[in-house]
Amino acid sequence: MLELFDEIKGDLQVVEEELRAVVQTQNPLLTETSTHLLNAGGKRLRPALCLFGAKFYNYNLEKVLPLAVALELIHMATLVHDDVVDASMTRRGIPTVKAKWGNSISTHVGTYLFAKSLILLSKYEKTPIIARVLSSISVKMCEGEIQQISSSFNICQSIKEYLHRIKLKTALLIAASIQLGAAACGAPVSIHLPLRRYGHNIGMAFQITDDILDMVAEESQLGKPVGSDLRQGIVTIPVIYALTCCQQRKRLVELIGKVEKTEEEIREAIKIIKSCGAIEYSFNLARKYLLKAKEELKSLPDIPTRFTLSLAADFIGVRKF
Amino acid sequence: MLELFDEIKGDLQVVEEELRAVVQTQNPLLTETSTHLLNAGGKRLRPALCLFGAKFYNYNLEKVLPLAVALELIHMATLVHDDVVDASMTRRGIPTVKAKWGNSISTHVGTYLFAKSLILLSKYEKTPIIARVLSSISVKMCEGEIQQISSSFNICQSIKEYLHRIKLKTALLIAASIQLGAAACGAPVSIHLPLRRYGHNIGMAFQITDDILDMVAEESQLGKPVGSDLRQGIVTIPVIYALTCCQQRKRLVELIGKVEKTEEEIREAIKIIKSCGAIEYSFNLARKYLLKAKEELKSLPDIPTRFTLSLAADFIGVRKF
Numbered sequence: 202m203l204e205l206f207d208e209i210k211g212d213l214q215v216v217e218e219e220l221r222a223v224v225q226t227q228n229p230l231l232t233e234t235s236t237h238l239l240n241a242g243g244k245r246l247r248p249a250l251c252l253f254g255a256k257f258y259n260y261n262l263e264k265v266l267p268l269a270v271a272l273e274l275i276h277m278a279t280l281v282h283d284d285v286v287d288a289s290m291t292r293r294g295i296p297t298v299k300a301k302w303g304n305s306i307s308t309h310v311g312t313y314l315f316a317k318s319l320i321l322l323s324k325y326e327k328t329p330i331i332a333r334v335l336s337s338i339s340v341k342m343c344e345g346e347i348q349q350i351s352s353s354f355n356i357c358q359s360i361k362e363y364l365h366r367i368k369l370k371t372a373l374l375i376a377a378s379i380q381l382g383a384a385a386c387g388a389p390v391s392i393h394l395p396l397r398r399y400g401h402n403i404g405m406a407f408q409i410t411d412d413i414l415d416m417v418a419e420e421s422q423l424g425k426p427v428g429s430d431l432r433q434g435i436v437t438i439p440v441i442y443a444l445t446c447c448q449q450r451k452r453l454v455e456l457i458g459k460v461e462k463t464e465e466e467i468r469e470a471i472k473i474i475k476s477c478g479a480i481e482y483s484f485n486l487a488r489k490y491l492l493k494a495k496e497e498l499k500s501l502p503d504i505p506t507r508f509t510l511s512l513a514a515d516f517i518g519v520r521k522f
Numbered sequence: 523m524l525e526l527f528d529e530i531k532g533d534l535q536v537v538e539e540e541l542r543a544v545v546q547t548q549n550p551l552l553t554e555t556s557t558h559l560l561n562a563g564g565k566r567l568r569p570a571l572c573l574f575g576a577k578f579y580n581y582n583l584e585k586v587l588p589l590a591v592a593l594e595l596i597h598m599a600t601l602v603h604d605d606v607v608d609a610s611m612t613r614r615g616i617p618t619v620k621a622k623w624g625n626s627i628s629t630h631v632g633t634y635l636f637a638k639s640l641i642l643l644s645k646y647e648k649t650p651i652i653a654r655v656l657s658s659i660s661v662k663m664c665e666g667e668i669q670q671i672s673s674s675f676n677i678c679q680s681i682k683e684y685l686h687r688i689k690l691k692t693a694l695l696i697a698a699s700i701q702l703g704a705a706a707c708g709a710p711v712s713i714h715l716p717l718r719r720y721g722h723n724i725g726m727a728f729q730i731t732d733d734i735l736d737m738v739a740e741e742s743q744l745g746k747p748v749g750s751d752l753r754q755g756i757v758t759i760p761v762i763y764a765l766t767c768c769q770q771r772k773r774l775v776e777l778i779g780k781v782e783k784t785e786e787e788i789r790e791a792i793k794i795i796k797s798c799g800a801i802e803y804s805f806n807l808a809r810k811y812l813l814k815a816k817e818e819l820k821s822l823p824d825i826p827t828r829f830t831l832s833l834a835a836d837f838i839g840v841r842k843f
Contacts, residue, residue: 228665230672278633285606285629304625305671308606312599312633313664319640319657329647336640343634344549350626351551 205513208506209252212262216248216269223270223317234302234310238277246407247272247378254382254396256506258389265385267321268331272378274318275335279342281311315339331381338373345369353434356444356454363438364405367412372404395497399510402494406517409487412437413480414520416471428467434460438486439479447477484518491518526834529827530573533583537569537590544591544638555623555631559598567728568593568699575703575717577827579710586706589652592639593699596656599639600663602632636660652702659694666690674755677765677775684759685726688733693725716818720831723815727838730808733758734801735841737792749788755781759807760800768798805839812839 206213224235248269255265285304302310325331348366352358380397388396415430416439430437436457443453456462456470474480491514498507527534545556569590576586606625623631646652669687673679701718709717736751737760751758757778764774777783777791795801812835819828 226665228668228672231665231668282629282633285626304629305606306668308603308625308629308632309664309667309671311629312603312636313661313668315633315636316657316660316664319653320661323650323653323657326647326650326653329644332640332644332647332653336637336644339637340634340641343630343637344547344552346630347549347552347627347634350630351549 205509205516206249208256208509209249212252213245213249215262216245216252216266216273219266219270220273223274223321224314230302230306231310231313234306235314238281238310238314243273243277245273247276247374250375250379250400251382251385253506253510254379254384254388254393254400255386256504257383257392257396257502259386261386265382267324268381268385271318271321271335272374272381274314274321275339276374278311278315278318279346281307281314283346285311325385328385328387330384334377334381338377341369341373349435352436354458354460355434355436356457358436358441360438360441363436363441367405367408368401371408371411372401375404375407376400392501395500399494399497399514402490402497403514403517406487406490406494406514409438409483409490410517410520413439413483413487416474417480428471431457431467431470432462438483439474442482443474443477443479447473447479449473449476488518491515526830526837527570529577529830530570533573534566534570536583537566537573537587537594540587540591541594544595544642545635551623551627552631552634555627556635559602559631559635564594564598566594568597568695571696571700571721572703572706574827574831575700575705575709575714575721576707577825578704578713578717578823580707582707586703588642588645589702589706592642592656593695593702595635595639595642596660597695599632599636600667602628602635604667606632646706649706649708651705655698655702659698662690662694670756673757675779675781676757677778679757679762681759681762684757684762688726688729689722692729692732693722696725696728697721713822716821720815720818720835723811723818724835724838727808727811727815727835730759730804730811731838731841734760734804734808737795738801749792752778752788752791753783759804760795763803764795764798764800768794768800770794770797809839812836 221236221239224232224239226232226235251265251269251272252262255261285307322332322335345366345368349370352362352366376397377400379400380393383393383396412430415437416428418427426432431440434457440453440457444450444457447453453470453473456466456473459466462470494514495511498511501507542557542560545553545560547553547556572586572590572593573583576582606628643653643656666687666689670691673683673687697718698721700721701714704714704717733751736758737749739748747753752761755778761774761778765771765778768774774791774794777787777794780787783791815835816832819832822828
């Protein structure tokens with residue numbers, strides 16, 4: 202993925218340094234937890250998309266930097282808050298904040314990162330669309346998380362419900378990242394709306410791929426145990442598809458609904474899901490979104506970034522981590 | 523306290539209705555948890571102060587309403603997030619969101635309420651001080667919470683550290699409530715700064731009184747078990763004072779540092795704290811802040827609200843809940 206970022210490599214480095222600077226506080230515990238999170242890595246997908254969006258109109262790093270940093274902080278905040286669930290003890294291959302410091306600290310650290318992003322966003326007084334879009338998305342992201350919790354271990358979920366949930370959880374922020382990057386530099390609606398639609402479609406594909414990888418990836422590449430969604434009862438697209446057509450449906454229903462699953466049962470569930478073509482079905486669905494994303498690019502100015510975004514869409518369809 | 527609110531009673535009712543309307547969502551669990559929180563009551567101190575602040579300059583309910591609602595949402599969000607600690611199972615006499623729905627839901631509900639406030643605040647594009655002040659305060663409130671957790675069960679705390687912590691935790695938002703209420707109506711600095719200082723001082727007194735009441739109040743009036751700070755290891759002003767001068771210091775150190783305390787031990791600690799005049803000392807400190815608050819009022823226009831704010835300061839010094 203990093204090669205795709207070559208065009209913005211230097212500026213992404215500035216974002217990284219700014220991220221580190223922003224989370225410094227007088228409180229050692231806060232600095233330690235935030236730095237721990239930053240060290241855990243991550244793709245910095247949202248800042249990258251934000252910079253790419255800005256490339257479409259009077260690119261100016263200074264104008265877009267606080268936004269790029271804020272987007273990653275919002276994303277990090279959701280990761281920390283998601284970890285306030287007893288099941289998830291590792292993320293990106295290292296212990297979560299929750300595992301190291303407990304629920305209470307995690308909750309406050311997440312809100313701290315989120316609030317820090319608001320300070321950065323308050324600089325965009327003259328681009329009110331930024332506060333409007335991100336406040337509305339933040340609400341929807343919480344709704345998505347709550348929906349995920351309330352629907353866990355529930356085998357009666359439609360593909361439509363799943364798609365709505367991943368839109369809230371993932372696609373909205375990715376779409377906003379690239380849209381607002383352009384808007385921060387003053388781009389008109391004719392530019393930032395197609396960018397948002399591109400972002401929505403790659404965001405959907407990104408989450409679908411994530412949900413597939415949770416079942417088929419190598420643990421070492423994924424940085425977290427395979428089958429963690431199944432373990433937590435999160436019902437994703439391969440499961441929903443398998444429940445509609447697989448021959449061992451009865452056994453799968455039994456396995457999915459179990460709140461405590463053994464490793465053996467996780468493996469068995471994955472085997473059943475794989476056997477009925479659910480992985481292929483899910484990859485195809487992701488590919489449809491990626492095609493739509495690439496369609497959206499056509500209305501945008503033909504700059505080198507447009508080609509990069511097209512490659513990024515291709516990459517999401519074949520990524521292994 | 524309600525009599526003090528007579529002047530703004532009708533408008534506070536509008537705030538209450540708006541609060542209920544704002545938390546409605548399509549997700550039944552989110553609506554249920556948020557409504558549960560609203561039904562749990564609360565003094566609505568921050569919206570009231572916001573309206574009072576607005577009274578000092580071209581009062582206009584429409585202008586100040588989203589802010590008043592947002593302030594209560596921010597406050598509610600911090601309450602829900604504070605409850606993500608295993609110890610606190612009741613607040614205002616009824617089970618907390620955490621006790622009823624668990625840590626994970628509490629975390630997301632808190633962030634949901636906070637994010638909802640941002641939607642309301644995004645309406646104040648033309649009063650950028652509102653976003654600036656509230657984003658900065660939100661960060662500091664998290665810092666205060668983290669400080670409280672990292673200093674729990676620690677007997678080596680100075681009064682200065684305690685005062686800094688309660689400023690972050692409580693006084694900043696109370697100060698902002700009355701300041702920004704005026705600012706939202708267009709008040710100049712000469713009005714909103716003295717209001718902020720008034721708010722800061724009553725906020726400090728409010729929290730000190732809260733910490734005293736946690737030891738001396740009737741459980742039925744307080745709505746939560748007496749001694750809950752001691753139980754959670756939160757070291758407040760009566761404890762800090764008692765540790766400097768009480769005759770049974772050694773026994774008190776032992777009791778405070780115990781992570782698991784029996785009810786008998788809580789009672790014993792409170793008895794020791796009371797015996798050395800720590801309660802009187804703390805009340806006196808609160809009174810000093812209230813005097814300063816009343817001093818600040820002198821530079822403000824002599825409208826009926828000014829007298830109400832003076833009575834409010836008196837009330838905080840004698841409140842029992």
